[in-house]
Amino acid sequence: MTEAFRDRIDIALTVNGEAVEGRVPAGRHLIDFLRLDLGLTGSHASCEHGVCGACTIHVDGQAVRGCLMLAAQADGAEVWTLEGLTETGVIRDLQDAFVERNALQCGYCTPGMLASIKELLDMGGVPDRATIREHLSGNYCRCTGYEAIIDAVESVAKARAGEAAA
Amino acid sequence: MTISFGNPDRPNSYIGKTVPRPNAPRLVQGRGKYVDDIVLPRMAHVVFVRSPHAHAKIGAIDTAEAAAVKGVLRIFTGADIAEVCTPWVAVLAHLKGLKSPPQHALAVDRACWVGDPVVAVVATSRAAAEEAAALVEVDYAPLPAVTDMMSALDADTPVLHPDMGDNLAFRRLHEEGDVEAAFASAHKVVEARFKTARHTGVTLEPRSILVDWNPAEGQMTAWHATQAPHMMQTVFAKHLDLPEGRVRVICDDVGGSYGIKVHVYPDEVATAAIAKIMARPIKFVADRLESFTTDIHARDHEIGARIAVDETGKILAMDIDDWTAIGAYSVYPRTSAIEGNQVVNLCGGPYDFAHYRAQTSVVFQNKTPTCQYRAVGHPIAVAVTEGLVDMAAAELGMDPVEIRRRNMYADDAYPVTSPAKMRFEGLSHHASMDKLMALMDYEGLRAEQAELRKKGIHRGIGIASFIELTNPSPFMYGIGGARISAQDGCTVRMDPDGSIVALSGVTEQGQGTEAMLAQIVAEGVGVAPGRVRVITGDTQVTPYGGGTWASRGAGIGGEAALQSALALKGSILEVAGAMLQAPADALDIRDGQVVDTATGEARMPLEELGRIVYFRGDTLPKGLPRELVQTRHFITSDYPFAFTNGVQASYLEVDTGTGEVKLLKHWCVEDCGRIINPQLVDEQIRGGIVQGLGGALFEEIHYDEDGQLLNGSMADYLVPMAAEMPDMVIGHVETPTMESTLGAKGAGEAGTAGAPAAVMNAINDALRPLGAQVTAMPFTPERILRAMGQIED
Numbered sequence: 001m002t003e004a005f006r007d008r009i010d011i012a013l014t015v016n017g018e019a020v021e022g023r024v025p026a027g028r029h030l031i032d033f034l035r036l037d038l039g040l041t042g043s044h045a046s047c048e049h050g051v052c053g054a055c056t057i058h059v060d061g062q063a064v065r066g067c068l069m070l071a072a073q074a075d076g077a078e079v080w081t082l083e084g085l086t087e088t089g090v091i092r093d094l095q096d097a098f099v100e101r102n103a104l105q106c107g108y109c110t111p112g113m114l115a116s117i118k119e120l121l122d123m124g125g126v127p128d129r130a131t132i133r134e135h136l137s138g139n140y141c142r143c144t145g146y147e148a149i150i151d152a153v154e155s156v157a158k159a160r161a162g163e164a165a166a
Numbered sequence: 167m168t169i170s171f172g173n174p175d176r177p178n179s180y181i182g183k184t185v186p187r188p189n190a191p192r193l194v195q196g197r198g199k200y201v202d203d204i205v206l207p208r209m210a211h212v213v214f215v216r217s218p219h220a221h222a223k224i225g226a227i228d229t230a231e232a233a234a235v236k237g238v239l240r241i242f243t244g245a246d247i248a249e250v251c252t253p254w255v256a257v258l259a260h261l262k263g264l265k266s267p268p269q270h271a272l273a274v275d276r277a278c279w280v281g282d283p284v285v286a287v288v289a290t291s292r293a294a295a296e297e298a299a300a301l302v303e304v305d306y307a308p309l310p311a312v313t314d315m316m317s318a319l320d321a322d323t324p325v326l327h328p329d330m331g332d333n334l335a336f337r338r339l340h341e342e343g344d345v346e347a348a349f350a351s352a353h354k355v356v357e358a359r360f361k362t363a364r365h366t367g368v369t370l371e372p373r374s375i376l377v378d379w380n381p382a383e384g385q386m387t388a389w390h391a392t393q394a395p396h397m398m399q400t401v402f403a404k405h406l407d408l409p410e411g412r413v414r415v416i417c418d419d420v421g422g423s424y425g426i427k428v429h430v431y432p433d434e435v436a437t438a439a440i441a442k443i444m445a446r447p448i449k450f451v452a453d454r455l456e457s458f459t460t461d462i463h464a465r466d467h468e469i470g471a472r473i474a475v476d477e478t479g480k481i482l483a484m485d486i487d488d489w490t491a492i493g494a495y496s497v498y499p500r501t502s503a504i505e506g507n508q509v510v511n512l513c514g515g516p517y518d519f520a521h522y523r524a525q526t527s528v529v530f531q532n533k534t535p536t537c538q539y540r541a542v543g544h545p546i547a548v549a550v551t552e553g554l555v556d557m558a559a560a561e562l563g564m565d566p567v568e569i570r571r572r573n574m575y576a577d578d579a580y581p582v583t584s585p586a587k588m589r590f591e592g593l594s595h596h597a598s599m600d601k602l603m604a605l606m607d608y609e610g611l612r613a614e615q616a617e618l619r620k621k622g623i624h625r626g627i628g629i630a631s632f633i634e635l636t637n638p639s640p641f642m643y644g645i646g647g648a649r650i651s652a653q654d655g656c657t658v659r660m661d662p663d664g665s666i667v668a669l670s671g672v673t674e675q676g677q678g679t680e681a682m683l684a685q686i687v688a689e690g691v692g693v694a695p696g697r698v699r700v701i702t703g704d705t706q707v708t709p710y711g712g713g714t715w716a717s718r719g720a721g722i723g724g725e726a727a728l729q730s731a732l733a734l735k736g737s738i739l740e741v742a743g744a745m746l747q748a749p750a751d752a753l754d755i756r757d758g759q760v761v762d763t764a765t766g767e768a769r770m771p772l773e774e775l776g777r778i779v780y781f782r783g784d785t786l787p788k789g790l791p792r793e794l795v796q797t798r799h800f801i802t803s804d805y806p807f808a809f810t811n812g813v814q815a816s817y818l819e820v821d822t823g824t825g826e827v828k829l830l831k832h833w834c835v836e837d838c839g840r841i842i843n844p845q846l847v848d849e850q851i852r853g854g855i856v857q858g859l860g861g862a863l864f865e866e867i868h869y870d871e872d873g874q875l876l877n878g879s880m881a882d883y884l885v886p887m888a889a890e891m892p893d894m895v896i897g898h899v900e901t902p903t904m905e906s907t908l909g910a911k912g913a914g915e916a917g918t919a920g921a922p923a924a925v926m927n928a929i930n931d932a933l934r935p936l937g938a939q940v941t942a943m944p945f946t947p948e949r950i951l952r953a954m955g956q957i958e959d
């Protein structure tokens with residue numbers, strides 16, 4: 001075995017609000033730890049080198065690529081995946097808008113898309129379409145052609161801004 | 167029973183409405199079930215050692231070091247797999263002369279492209295299998311590689327498969343009328359060479375399969391990301407020597423297909439063979455490099471083409487010489503001759519003209535095999551046709567829309583047979599064009615373009631009319647001997663609580679099949695769509711069918727669903743009639759209630775009927791039929807294919823300094839017959855357009871002359887991303903097919919068919935005043951600058 005897989009490291013972190021401990025090979029990527037060790041298959045892997053955005057999750061409040069980060073680096077971190085974001089209801093409006101606007105087809109890009117979009121929406125305000133497109137330019141979707149996704153994000157941003165103003 | 171589609175206020179009017187997809191909430195909550203999400207007891211992982219050479223003899227294979235890696239269970243060579251798995255030959259009888267050598271699941275003594283699987287390593291974890299695979303030593307003796315398309319048939323080019331005699335896999339010449347005479351007497355002749363680049367599907371979910379063989383039951387189960395579960399059932403059974411009835415293929419969520427996942431891949435068959443040998447579940451998930459080197463490629467074409475027109479712009483003749491290189495093998499079982507064949511069938515498609523000659527030459531190469539990918543052949547045929555038509559218009563000083571209007575089949579001309587011998591039941595080219603003109607404000611855009619041109623801003627408007635082949639009959643594959651079902655079936659049943667279950671042989675790949683089926687069944691039976699549960703993708707559960715390809719799901723699977731739903735409604739009403747002492751035809755089902763047809767008065771909820779039938783059948787008259795399960799199948803028979811039509815437009819700006827293209831807007835008006843779910847159709851069109859835009863602007867697989875693939879990663883192979891894509895306006899004309907009650911034709915591929923041509927014509931419209939023209943896709947900044955003479959070397 002190469003060292004990256006022979007050497008094991010103890011980690012303790014919070015995933016979706018639950019305390020998790022694990023002993024992981026040093027070379028194990030965070031996305032594999034989540035999917036294989038914790039069974040959190042709501043996050044997906046695709047290119048495995050940081051280009052497609054399918055593996056995007058939240059670590060310490062930021063959207064990161066789960067395929068670029070090692071599980072060992074997440075020691076002590078607070079990690080949120082789509083399963084947890086769903087349970088807490090923080091993106092329910094966005095999820096509803098995705099369903100309503102059919103902003104997903106095969107759904108493989110969707111967990112990563114939602115994580116990236118959450119980051120944008122958390123900044124507040126109503127981003128214009130070009131800004132939304134720019135923000136999502138690291139998330140590849142082969143199915144939708146993006147427009148429905150942009151529409152969904154725009155509608156949620158507007159609704160949230162409307163509520164904030166009211 | 168018929169449905170008055172013309173009346174939007176009819177009861178249960180779900181067909182034609184946007185209803186939400188039942189599977190979407192699951193997917194937005196991270197509750198999908200893709201193959202890689204499935205873990206089985208004793209599951210092992212297989213990783214393949216692949217040829218690093220485009221062409222090489224395979225010598226000794228040393229696996230000792232690899233076998234010593236902790237976790238490795240077994241290592242298989244081509245010879246090992248060949249003991250349990252027979253090779254295949256991908257030919258079809260109706261493609262006369264098509265040839266291809268036998269192909270093994272693992273290469274046995276010769277590797278024929280970079281990525282050809284040679285050795286399989288099985289381990290308890292994927293990481294261990296990957297590590298061991300890197301330690302397998304294969305003695306390769308490189309052989310000369312055939313990599314250039316146009317010289318593949320030259321006398322001094324080596325023959326890739328000596329047994330085949332030469333490098334020509336297939337050739338077809340079609341000739342209609344007197345082409346030479348038409349060209350000789352024409353007012354103008356325009357000639358050009360076109361290129362479409364070799365590209366690939368880049369499904370976000372890589373190809374994935376998990377196969378278990380249970381010798382105690384004598385049953386193989388494959389969880390497979392596929393578009394054609396029944397076809398795969400047949401293939402596994404045939405090549406692994408199992409009874410077909412003992413192979414079950416299950417297809418849960420699939421992360422994108424677009425034609426990529428409708429083919430037989432050697433590594434997937436090898437995975438099944440290994441499961442059979444080891445009698446335990448084996449999982450294979452391609453990594454991204456494997457996706458690029460082993461997913462089918464497509465669209466590697468070079469076309470010499472000319473068009474003859476008279477002074478009024480009437481098309482007199484077209485002459486097409488298409489070449490395509492398909493890689494080392496024709497792909498099983500659909501073959502790799504279909505794409506070239508489609509180019510012959512589809513060029514000139516929208517236009518009423520008499521003299522047509524087209525030839526396709528399909529050659530072997532030491533590259534990844536090519537095969538059917540979304541809109542098979544259409545983007546090529548449409549680019550060539552529409553490119554020529556625009557060039558002819560420019561030559562005549564005629565508006566591109568006007569020349570099309572003068573040549574498109576009149577909307578009342580149908581049925582007609584095209585010079586390519588395609589039969590059109592009913593199309594709407596003129597109505598579609600009129601609608602497009604209004605949607606895009608063509609005149610207004612032309613004025614804006616002219617205004618901006620004065621300021622040195624080069625915008626272009628490109629139009630592309632097209633036809634699209636959908637709803638295939640057995641004429642596509644079945645008559646050639648392939649066990650690929652053109653028929654499809656649906657079973658619909660009512661359970662005691664009045665809820666409906668529909669089992670269908672077409673599959674869900676994200677396009678919304680299950681939603682479409684749910685609303686058809688809902689309308690057919692007379693319940694709300696939410697009361698219908700749709701099950702697809704399990705060969706042991708659903709009726710036998712073809713799956714998802716060639717835009718057949720709605721037109722064929724949908725009609726089977728409608729007929730089975732109407733039949734179930736008939737049997738429910740028969741029971742209801744007996745219970746309510748009313749003639750069955752005086753009753754109807756609306757929103758889950760049996761009602762009086764005339765007054766709409768509620769007589770009995772379906773739950774009550776279900777309770778009686780299932781639990782108190784003693785109270786019903788003896789002998790009363792009470793079959794609350796009905797199955798119907800559908801196959802098209804009047805026409806080999808149901809053609810659709812449409813027209814797209816692109817508006818873009820070319821930066822003449824950098825050669826960059828900015829897409830400003832895109833329009834598509836198309837006619838897929840009866841629309842079942844407007845939102846799903848529009849999103850299919852949009853997704854398809856963007857896939858076509860990728861081919862037009864970005865996507866190209868590069869090989870060097872030794873056959874090494876140069877851009878096998880998503881960082882190096884460019885795909886359309888959100889920032890570069892335009893908003894798209896979609897419009898429809900509806901000409902239902904008369905072949906079915908439903909009247910639906912396919913909608914999934916039209917976007918891809920026309921988009922590249924529209925972009926090409928728009929770029930050339932922008933460049934024309936500068937005396938430049940591009941015809942080789944993708945239209946990269948470099949190619950555009952070269953066309954303008956700003957780069958020369």
Ligand code: FES
Pocket residue numbers: 044045046047048049050051052053054055056065066067068
């Ligand atoms: S899988 Fe992480 S970015 Fe593609």
Ligand code: FES
Pocket residue numbers: 103104105106107108109110140141142143144370421422676
């Ligand atoms: S929905 Fe399929 S990749 Fe985005």
